[in-house]
Amino acid sequence: MSPRVRLTLMVAGTLALAAIAAVLAFAVGDRAVGGTAFQGAVRPPDIPPAEFGLRDQDGKPVRLDELRGRPVVVTFLYTTCEDTCPLTTAQIRGALDDLGHDVPVVAVSVDPPRDTPDRARSFLLKHKMTGRMRFLLGERAELARLWKAYGVQPQGEGFEHSASTVLLDARGRQRVGFFSDVLTPEALAADIRRLEAEGPGA
Template sequence: MLSARLRLALAVLVACSLAALAGVWLASESQSPAPAVGASGFAGAVRPPGLPAPPIESLRDADGRRVDAAALRGTPVVYTFVYSTCEDTCPTQVQTIRGALDRLGRDVPVLAVSVDPRGDTPARAQRFINEQHMTGRMRFLLGSRRDLERVWSGFAIRPQEGRLDHSAYVVLVDGEGRQRVGWPSSLLTPEGLEHDLRVLLAS
């Protein structure tokens, strides 16, 4: 039989081993993969040089307020294109944006542009914002199809058309109102979006 001293030593050894393994696991869980950065310095796809963001003054948010374009100058703006009854790509995009803002440690303007003017109502838009826990952090922009088409065209976005899915895309606009980086939903990550926002904030 093992002596009391030997049993104690073995118990201490096992406890230390378990603690070390737990530390390694926690460290690996807390480390996020570094985004792949291209020669441009951005992790996302660079948009054509000097391409302006289309005017959005004709649109209103879920509270009926127009967007003050002048107030957006001097800061990056995140544009995403969603519809309020979407159950897959839209919530995923918005949660990724939310994660990027959390990692950034500060908010920047986030504008969600409707791709379904018939189905998106102010009440549905507000419910979508609430469900995504983005109240006060994102504005859901609504308008007539004619007004929205100008915005879709300016960002090269296909709207939701029956079973034909809309363009699941996120675009970053710089403080001078120029489109700088685009992210398809399939490649969008909180780490990459955070990185590109930091680049724009520093420029």
């Protein structure tokens, strides 16, 4: 084999090894980024905590500042819903089961005239979320401020409410959002775990 051919083969081999190394590095880096990225849609970082003080299905007060220190799941439902709301509730229940422990979950009414305490309790019982989810009720004026803070359209005649679920971090900030068509137990559980890993002071 001539020196020229030998040199050509050596250069080609070196380039091939470099290309393989680059592909492997990219693949590992891509997995690392994917492993730490949120599954849901990341919310803008400058949204302040939307403080609230409402009552749940049992008439007990619920305040956001009392839930600080761990992630909180906030979703928007109505008790007479027969499709999206039961599905959303099932996905959240699945996420809690996947986690192996519960985190605070609050469902905010989007149909205050029809969402009564009795209906809210029945909804939670039917969907196996009694003791795992609190259904926040109130007058339209009380709830409207919360709908606005989360960009939610309430239920109305001839149109459906915004079916969204939002994850708050330990400081009460909106961090990740899911629309109902992309919400899965696995994705929600993964994002809760990431927020838990940040710790209470993140």
